[in-house]
Amino acid sequence: MKKKVWFVTGASKGLGLSLVKRLINEGHRVAATSRSIAELTKEVKADASVFLPLQVDILKESSVAKSIADAVAHFGNIDVIVNNAGYGLVGGLEELSDKEARANFDVNVFGSLNVIRQALPHLRKQRSGHVFNVSSIGGFTGAFPGFGIYCATKFAVNGFSESLSAEVKPFGVNVTIVSPGYFRTSFLTAASLNVPEKEIEEYRNVREAQSAHQHSYNGNQPGDPEKAAAVLIEVAESKEPPLHLFLGQDAYDLAEQQIAGIQKEMSLFKATATATGFSK
Numbered sequence: 001m002k003k004k005v006w007f008v009t010g011a012s013k014g015l016g017l018s019l020v021k022r023l024i025n026e027g028h029r030v031a032a033t034s035r036s037i038a039e040l041t042k043e044v045k046a047d048a049s050v051f052l053p054l055q056v057d058i059l060k061e062s063s064v065a066k067s068i069a070d071a072v073a074h075f076g077n078i079d080v081i082v083n084n085a086g087y088g089l090v091g092g093l094e095e096l097s098d099k100e101a102r103a104n105f106d107v108n109v110f111g112s113l114n115v116i117r118q119a120l121p122h123l124r125k126q127r128s129g130h131v132f133n134v135s136s137i138g139g140f141t142g143a144f145p146g147f148g149i150y151c152a153t154k155f156a157v158n159g160f161s162e163s164l165s166a167e168v169k170p171f172g173v174n175v176t177i178v179s180p181g182y183f184r185t186s187f188l189t190a191a192s193l194n195v196p197e198k199e200i201e202e203y204r205n206v207r208e209a210q211s212a213h214q215h216s217y218n219g220n221q222p223g224d225p226e227k228a229a230a231v232l233i234e235v236a237e238s239k240e241p242p243l244h245l246f247l248g249q250d251a252y253d254l255a256e257q258q259i260a261g262i263q264k265e266m267s268l269f270k271a272t273a274t275a276t277g278f279s280k
C-alpha cells in the first residue's frame with residue numbers, strides 16, 4: 001500500500017502527538033504543526049525524510065499558508081489533513097465574555113478554516129485527499145451545562161464539514177468529522193481547559209461540571225489516544241470513509257441517545273410542526 005503524506009495540526013501533545021508518532025512508526029510521512037516547535041521536536045524524534053516539524057500560528061492565514069507550502073515543497077504533495085488543534089472552554093454562557101467566546105471560535109473553527117482554505121488547492125488539483133476535522137461528541141449534542149460555547153464551536157465544525165464534504169466530493173476528496181468522547185490527553189488539564197475570568201456564584205451546575213471535569217474526569221477518561229490514532233489511520237485507508245466518525249463507546253452512546261431523543265420529539269410534534277405550508 002502506498003504510504004501517504006499527512007499534515008496534522010496541534011501535534012505537540014494529546015491526540016495529535018499520538019497520531020504523529022504512530023504514522024511515523026507505520027512508515028507514513030508527516031508534516032506536523034505546533035505553536036512551539038521546541039515542544040514538538042522534544043516529543044518526536046524522526047528523520048527529515050519522514051517528519052517535518054512546523055511552527056505555526058493557525059490563527060494567522062499567512063503562517064498556515066507558509067506551512068502548507070513548506071510541506072508540499074518537502075514531501076512533494078499532501079494526502080491527508082488533520083485539523084486537530086483545539087481547546088476546551090468550560091463556563092456558563094452568561095459568564096463567558098465576548099472575548100473568551102470568540103477566542104474559542106478562533107482556534108476551534110477559524111483556525112481549521114485557514115488550513116482548509118490553504119490545503120484544498122493542492123488536494124483539488126491532485127484530485128484526491130482526505131480532510132479529518134476533529135470535532136467532539138459535543139458537536140452533536142450540547143446538553144452539558146458549562147459547555148455551550150465549546151459545543152457551539154464543534155457544532156460549527158460539523159456544519160462546515162458536512163458542506164465541505166458535498167463541495168469536494170467531485171474532486172475525489174473525502175471529509176471525515178471525528179467526534180471523540182472522553183480521551184485521556186491533556187485536554188482537561190489546567191494548561192488546556194479554559195475557564196471564565198468572571199464566575200457567577202449562582203451557576204452551581206456549571207461549577208460542578210467544571211470541577212468534575214478538572215478533578216474526577218481528568219486522568220480517568222475511558223478513551224485511549226493511541227487507539228484513536230490507529231482508527232484514524234485505518235479510516236484514511238478505507239475506500240469509502242465515513243463522513244461521521246464517533247470515537248469511543250461513550251461517544252456512540254451519547255450520539256444514539258441524541259438521535260433517539262430527536263426522533264421522539266419529531267414524531268410527537270410532526271402533525272403540528274408540518275402544518276405550516278400555504279393552503280391551496
Ligand SMILES: NC(=O)c1ccc[n+]([C@@H]2O[C@H](COP(=O)([O-])OP(=O)(O)OC[C@H]3O[C@@H](n4cnc5c(N)ncnc54)[C@H](OP(=O)(O)O)[C@@H]3O)[C@@H](O)[C@H]2O)c1
Nearest residue numbers: 010012013014015034035085086136182183185186187192
Ligand atoms: N481529549 C478529549 O476528551 C477530546 C474530546 C472531544 C474532542 N477533543 C478534541 O480533540 C482535539 C485534540 O485535543 P486533545 O484531547 O489532544 O487535547 P490536548 O492534549 O490539550 O492537545 C490539544 C492540541 O491542540 C493545540 N491547541 C490547544 N490550544 C490551542 C490554541 N489556543 N491555539 C492553537 N493550538 C492549540 C495544541 O497544539 P500545540 O500546543 O502543539 O500548538 C495541542 O497539541 C481538540 O480539537 C479537542 O477539542 C478532545
